[in-house]
Amino acid sequence: MGMQIGFALFNGLTVGMSIFLVAAGITLVFGMLKILNIAHGSFFMIGAYVAYSIIGSHPDSTLQLVFAAILSGFVLAGLGLLLNASVFQRLRNIGEAYSLIATFALLMICNGATKIIWGVNYHSVSAPDALAGAVIYGSFFAPSYSLFIIGLGVLTFLALEIVVHRSSVGKIVRAIAHDSWMANLVGINTSRIYALVVMAAFFCVGMAGGLLLPNQSLTPLLFESYLLQSFMVVIIGGLGNIRGAFIGAIMLGLIEGANFLMLPGIPGILVYVILIGFLLWRPQGLFPQPGADTADRVEGMAETEGVPATMPPKSLSGGIVAAVLVVGVLASMPFWANAGFLFIVGFAMVEAVLALSWNLLFGYAGLTTFGHAAFFALGAYFVGFLLRQDTGIPFLALLSGSLALGALVAFIVGFVAIRRTSGIALGILTLSLGEILRRAISYSPALGSDDGLSGIPRPQIDLGPVLVDLSSERAYFWFLLAACSLVALALWSFTVGPMGRVLIALRQDPVRAEFLGIDVRRYRLLAFVISGAVAALAGALQAPWAQIVTPEAASYLHSTQPMLNTLLGGSGFFWGPIVGSAIFSGISYATRTLAGLSEVVSGGILLVVVLAAPGGVLGLGSRFSRTWRIGALHKRPAVDELARVGKQAVGGP
Amino acid sequence: MLEVSGLNAFYGDSHILHGVDLTVGSSDRVSILGRNGSGKTTLMKSILNAGPRIHGGIRLDGTDLARETSFRRARLGLSLVPEDRRIFPHLTVTDNLLIALAAAGDRAGLDLERVLDTFPMLGPLAARYGSQLSGGQQQMVAVARGVMPRPRCLLLDEPTEGLAPVIVRQLAASVVRLCDEFKIGLLLSEQNIWFARFCTQHVHIIENGRIVFSGSWDEFESRPDVKHRYLAV
Numbered sequence: 001m002g003m004q005i006g007f008a009l010f011n012g013l014t015v016g017m018s019i020f021l022v023a024a025g026i027t028l029v030f031g032m033l034k035i036l037n038i039a040h041g042s043f044f045m046i047g048a049y050v051a052y053s054i055i056g057s058h059p060d061s062t063l064q065l066v067f068a069a070i071l072s073g074f075v076l077a078g079l080g081l082l083l084n085a086s087v088f089q090r091l092r093n094i095g096e097a098y099s100l101i102a103t104f105a106l107l108m109i110c111n112g113a114t115k116i117i118w119g120v121n122y123h124s125v126s127a128p129d130a131l132a133g134a135v136i137y138g139s140f141f142a143p144s145y146s147l148f149i150i151g152l153g154v155l156t157f158l159a160l161e162i163v164v165h166r167s168s169v170g171k172i173v174r175a176i177a178h179d180s181w182m183a184n185l186v187g188i189n190t191s192r193i194y195a196l197v198v199m200a201a202f203f204c205v206g207m208a209g210g211l212l213l214p215n216q217s218l219t220p221l222l223f224e225s226y227l228l229q230s231f232m233v234v235i236i237g238g239l240g241n242i243r244g245a246f247i248g249a250i251m252l253g254l255i256e257g258a259n260f261l262m263l264p265g266i267p268g269i270l271v272y273v274i275l276i277g278f279l280l281w282r283p284q285g286l287f288p289q290p291g292a293d294t295a296d297r298v299e300g301m302a303e304t305e306g307v308p309a310t311m312p313p314k315s316l317s318g319g320i321v322a323a324v325l326v327v328g329v330l331a332s333m334p335f336w337a338n339a340g341f342l343f344i345v346g347f348a349m350v351e352a353v354l355a356l357s358w359n360l361l362f363g364y365a366g367l368t369t370f371g372h373a374a375f376f377a378l379g380a381y382f383v384g385f386l387l388r389q390d391t392g393i394p395f396l397a398l399l400s401g402s403l404a405l406g407a408l409v410a411f412i413v414g415f416v417a418i419r420r421t422s423g424i425a426l427g428i429l430t431l432s433l434g435e436i437l438r439r440a441i442s443y444s445p446a447l448g449s450d451d452g453l454s455g456i457p458r459p460q461i462d463l464g465p466v467l468v469d470l471s472s473e474r475a476y477f478w479f480l481l482a483a484c485s486l487v488a489l490a491l492w493s494f495t496v497g498p499m500g501r502v503l504i505a506l507r508q509d510p511v512r513a514e515f516l517g518i519d520v521r522r523y524r525l526l527a528f529v530i531s532g533a534v535a536a537l538a539g540a541l542q543a544p545w546a547q548i549v550t551p552e553a554a555s556y557l558h559s560t561q562p563m564l565n566t567l568l569g570g571s572g573f574f575w576g577p578i579v580g581s582a583i584f585s586g587i588s589y590a591t592r593t594l595a596g597l598s599e600v601v602s603g604g605i606l607l608v609v610v611l612a613a614p615g616g617v618l619g620l621g622s623r624f625s626r627t628w629r630i631g632a633l634h635k636r637p638a639v640d641e642l643a644r645v646g647k648q649a650v651g652g653p
Numbered sequence: 654m655l656e657v658s659g660l661n662a663f664y665g666d667s668h669i670l671h672g673v674d675l676t677v678g679s680s681d682r683v684s685i686l687g688r689n690g691s692g693k694t695t696l697m698k699s700i701l702n703a704g705p706r707i708h709g710g711i712r713l714d715g716t717d718l719a720r721e722t723s724f725r726r727a728r729l730g731l732s733l734v735p736e737d738r739r740i741f742p743h744l745t746v747t748d749n750l751l752i753a754l755a756a757a758g759d760r761a762g763l764d765l766e767r768v769l770d771t772f773p774m775l776g777p778l779a780a781r782y783g784s785q786l787s788g789g790q791q792q793m794v795a796v797a798r799g800v801m802p803r804p805r806c807l808l809l810d811e812p813t814e815g816l817a818p819v820i821v822r823q824l825a826a827s828v829v830r831l832c833d834e835f836k837i838g839l840l841l842s843e844q845n846i847w848f849a850r851f852c853t854q855h856v857h858i859i860e861n862g863r864i865v866f867s868g869s870w871d872e873f874e875s876r877p878d879v880k881h882r883y884l885a886v
């Protein structure tokens with residue numbers, strides 16, 4: 001037993017150091033540019049592929065591996081320089097929510113490009129002979145490769161620690177991280193330093209990709225393997241703090257080790273449980289202060305500032321005409337669209353409802369959550385499971401049940417989470433809950449484990465005298481359309497009603513809303529409950545349409561879908577999420593046969609939208625018209641300026 | 654040395670400065686007085702290209718600065734001490750001063766010890782972090798940091814705001830001594846007439862983004878109507 005514990009701890013330490021090697025770059029970029037780079041895992045993957053291209057499957061010597069890793073670091077540093085000039089520099093001027101989306105777009109582009117360049121096949125790389133063995137100490141033995149990784153992790157930490165905290169460059173970096181405006185005024189070329197830091201971060205991640213290449217299955221899914229853990233490390237340590245990230249990585253590794261000993265059946269779940277506990281206890285991380293002013297940061301992100309505020313709808317009649325037209329066209333589709341297209345449209349409608357429910361939080365209540373898919377999965381599994389059991393419960397009752405289940409879970413989660421956390425901490429908390437659910441499902445045989453529930457029958461609805469049979473694709477499509485339209489209408493009437501106005505008010509200025517006597521927390525909780533219930537309903541509606549539910553429904557990648565749809569369409573508009581879902585589905589339908597290219601195109605479009613029109617597609621239209629009306633608006637840096645005008649326009653009641 | 658001509662500045666749609674003309678001769682010391690919101694801070698920031706969108710000419714020793722970024726202007730010899738001081742909180746006082754030598758570029762900056770000597774208050778604080786200083790101490794550090802690169806022209810934006818009278822007197826003495834000793838020009842924006850008169854020879858009054866009076870302090874004294882109209886509350 002003692003042996004086993006020792007071994008688990010040693011393995012944990014190896015895992016921790018591997019994570020640190022990856023997370024160091026995230027910390028550097030965040031500390032400096034205040035951008036949480038979601039694409040970091042993808043750059044790690046690209047680093048691994050580049051190194052693989054250099055050394056192939058069997059590196060001859062340790063030296064060759066290190067050499068390939070360094071070369072890969074330089075390649076990535078070059079990529080970093082390019083991205084700094086084209087993307088990161090622009091992201092410094094727009095809100096955090098948008099930089100998240102933009103880096104997510106980068107993630108899609110990178111993953112797609114990886115598939116195109118290196119293919120989707122699995123590769124494996126062996127450790128060089130010198131590292132393949134083990135060092136034996138009495139009855140304890142340690143794989144040489146693990147020792148190699150641990151040594152490199154410590155070395156990297158020491159190097160970064162000395163540069164950031166001891167050197168004169170580090171002082172300049174910290175000065176800029178705190179106040180780049182003033183740093184510029186004392187004669188520092190801040191743009192150059194930004195570029196250097198981004199290159200350093202990319203060098204680190206490229207090198208990590210090369211060094212961690214052995215014992216890794218190299219596939220286009222590699223980006224995921226360290227992504228969430230790196231974020232956790234960065235959050236635990238306090239955003240932007242190298243020392244914190246190092247300690248966080250060790251903690252995380254040891255927790256993984258403990259998970260292996262205590263819960264061997266469900267790997268990786270303990271980390272999320274502990275992370276949630278940690279976030280509730282210390283949402284600002286272990287070391288919130290030195291280096292980067294993360295304490296203010298986390299507070300500042302409580303509200304989705306920087307994002308154009310949600311507009312009260314202007315012309316009602318135009319909206320009604322448009323809505324009727326859209327529903328009419330959709331209703332006619334089963335007569336002329338082919339089955340594949342119809343299927344996609346059905347999905348898009350459900351995704352639109354999911355996105356509407358997410359935007360109720362983001363665009364109205366001012367809360368950013370990354371785990372919305374968990375509610376969706378809850379509803380989907382609830383209905384899917386019971387339909388397969390042939391329980392005889394009426395379908396409408398099942399739908400109501402999923403609504404109630406979603407509301408109940410959202411109430412419990414929201415009650416604790418909204419009280420204790422906000423901003424990024426809330427985002428990571430909800431993301432962790434989603435991951436816990438996904439893992440729990442994929443290790444439950446009753447729910448089909450990884451394969452999910454397939455062959456879900458489509459139901460009949462017994463309305464007394466009439467029996468509506470929804471088993472045909474066409475019938476269920478119409479039902480789906482009716483249901484989604486109803487939900488959208490209900491949400492719309494909620495947002496234009498008195499409650500919606502309160503939400504908009506507290507979204508724009510929660511502090512002032514509080515002074516006006518609004519119980520901000522209660523309204524946020526209310527929005528959270530409604531949002532969770534609607535998301536669960538969306539899942540419930542989708543299960544019989546797809547006829548299969550898999551744990552992927554709860555994954556964080558699915559959680560990002562409503563975010564992307566919302567921001568693409570325009571979070572400041574009630575109908576934005578629907579427009580975004582339609583555009584996204586159109587793109588993915590058009591590029592569906594091209595492995596990789598579809599992600600590159602979707603990611604590229606998303607990136608362009610975020611950089612050129614942070615108000616989304618709808619925002620673009622309304623901004624043009626507003627700019628037109630105001631007239632002589634000198635030359636200006638478009639983004640912040642227009643955002644300000646936007647605020648003025650909505651400033652009045 | 655520093656010539657500002659026809660300077661217009663905008664924040665968004667708001668037109669803040671309207672054709673401001675201003676000259677600071679070599680080793681000259683000039684004040685700008687004006688009420689809150691008259692455009693003093695905008696003028697200071699505009700000269701460094703650090704915020705507002707600007708149109709108009711800014712020349713330093715004959716060099717046109719119109720296309721230069723803030724850090725280039727700093728390296729060419731303009732040093733702004735902003736009204737909110739902006740000390741780097743996670744650096745020590747010494748490091749706060751040394752980091753400003755970046756602005757010296759190829760020229761030689763001042764010696765740290767000599768600058769610290771000019772501010773008797775700072776000596777014992779050299780190892781403290783920026784975040785551990787009081788408002789008055791921060792202002793001293795900000796001014797010291799501003800002169801470190803030995804600029805051609807020091808721009809002080811309302812340095813006396815929120816300072817105790819005794820500190821204001823110390824600051825005035827230090828500023829004059831530094832400017833005299835190292836031949837540094839001074840452009841000072843102020844509301845404290847005593848401080849401005851102590852530190853400078855010329856005075857401009859700014860109102861609604863326009864210079865409405867320029868002259869020596871004697872000329873200023875001979876026009877009580879100007880003082881009443883533009884500065885009295």
